[in-house]
Amino acid sequence: MAATLTLAAALMTLSSCGASSTENTSSATPPKAENVKVQPLTLKSINRVVEYASSLIAYEEVHMAPASPGRIEQITVEVGDRVAQGQLLAIMDQTQLHQAQVQLRNAETDYQRFDTLNKVGGVARQQYDQVKANYDITRSNVAFLTENTRLKAPFSGVVSGKYYENGEMYSGSPTAAGKAAIVSLVQMNRLKTLANVSEQFFPQIKKGMPVSLVCDIYPGRTFTGTVSRIYPTIDAATRTFPVEVELPNADEALRPGMFARVSFELDKVEALLVPAQAILKMQGSDERYLFVADNGKARRVSLKMGQRINDEVEIITNNIQAGDQIIVAGQARLLDGMPVNVMP
Missing domain, CATH: 2.40.30.170 (Efflux pump adaptor protein, beta barrel domain)
Incomplete structure (x- = not known):
């Protein structure tokens, strides 16, 4: 019985030693070199495009509105209409304009009469100046009201918005569309x-x-x-x-x-260009990198991508330079420091 136990223990010892020897031999075996193809990195002159x-x-875009609130008599256009420069877009209530026109006719009559008297010295200069000033102010008021009761297109374009309907009151406040205007023109x-x-x-x-x-x-x-x-x-x-x-x-x-x-x-500018297929992307992030064959090993280099020109991409990095051997085929299986076998 004791002899049997001794023999079993010896067999187990021999087996353990054999396994240990096998593990040591396996760990000492260098990793297999991956076959890759390379291309020298060169500087190329490119037109920098950003x-x-x-x-x-x-x-040009304008939001047409009168200078003061009032009732809208008529809007002559709809959204999408093409209009020419000077075309009438909207007509406002003209009551004030008509009143101002009557005042202008009276002021013009007075001015003409006083102008005749002034030429023959039949009126005081101060009185003549007052009549003339009243005429000029009334004429300016009529011109202002004419412009603001008959809204015309300042340029040729397309009506892009209409915010009121005929007969509504223009308040001067922004509408639901956010525009303090009657129509918009682009x-x-x-x-x-x-x-x-x-x-x-x-x-x-x-x-x-x-x-x-x-x-x-x-x-x-x-x-x-x-x-x-x-x-x-x-x-x-x-x-x-x-x-x-x-x-x-x-x-x-x-x-x-x-x-x-x-x-x-x-x-x-002078830029470093590599084939687009040489650049890899880190899974789950935006990091880009490539591999360089350096003394029989793969060296990983992080980079930023610049301009793309046909099938080449500009790379931006300080870790490689012109003349380095860029791995352009077989790089998908590589890890940093892994041995590589450069194929012709």
């Missing part, structure tokens, strides 16, 4: 947009420079505009400055309020 989101706005054949550009590009943005604009609702179509105004100050909170872009819109394909992306083509 893109910003914006919304289109009418080149110019459609020209539009503009404001892009908030990063302060680092302030020296490169020039008035008159061409700008490209795209809208998602017109895939494949690019619109062209020009920089019409550059705001002179930088917003301290956002470190940006507004740039106004003017866009011709003869076919009226674009409309105020549309979302757009505005692109500015700046000076040529």
Whole structure:
């Protein structure tokens, strides 16, 4: 019995030693090198293009209203109507205008009579001046009332809003639509947009420079505009400055309020470009990285993506430089420090 136990213990010892030897041998085996393909990183000259989101706005927009409250006699247009410059849009109650016109006729008669007397010295100069002043004031009042009882379009455009109906009282207060106006008018054949550009590009943005604009609702179509105004100050909170872009819109394909992306083509710069497939994305985050073959091992390099040009992407990082061997195939299975076998 004792001999049996001794033999079993010896067998267990031998088995344990064999397992330990196997583990040591396994841990000493180096990891298998992954086959990869590389491409040298080079500097390339590119046109720096920066893109910003914006919304289109009418080149001109007015909210037509009289100078004082009153009853609306007639609104001559509806929403969507196209109007020409000078076209009548609305007529207000003209009672005050008619009264002022009667006063003007009387004042004009008095002025003509006193003017004749003044030329022959038949009236005191002070009395003549009073009559003339009354005539000038009455004439100015008639002109003011005429302008504010007959609202006319200041430019050719499209009626974009109508906030009252015939016979209603215009109060001068904002309506439910938020406008203190009778009608609104927008110019459609020209539009503009404001892009908030990063302060680092302030020296490169020039008035008159061409700008490209795209809208998602017109895939494949690019619109062209020009920089019409550059705001002179930088917003301290956002470190940006507004740039106004003017866009011709003869076919009226674009409309105020549309979302757009505005692109500015700046000076040529030297940039690091890599094939888009070389860049990997960390799962669950926005972190981007790639691998460099460095002395037979994969070295992970975090980066930021810049401009995309065809199938290449600009990379922004201080951890690699021109001449480094970028892994462009086989990188999906790599970890930092893993051995690699560069394939031709």
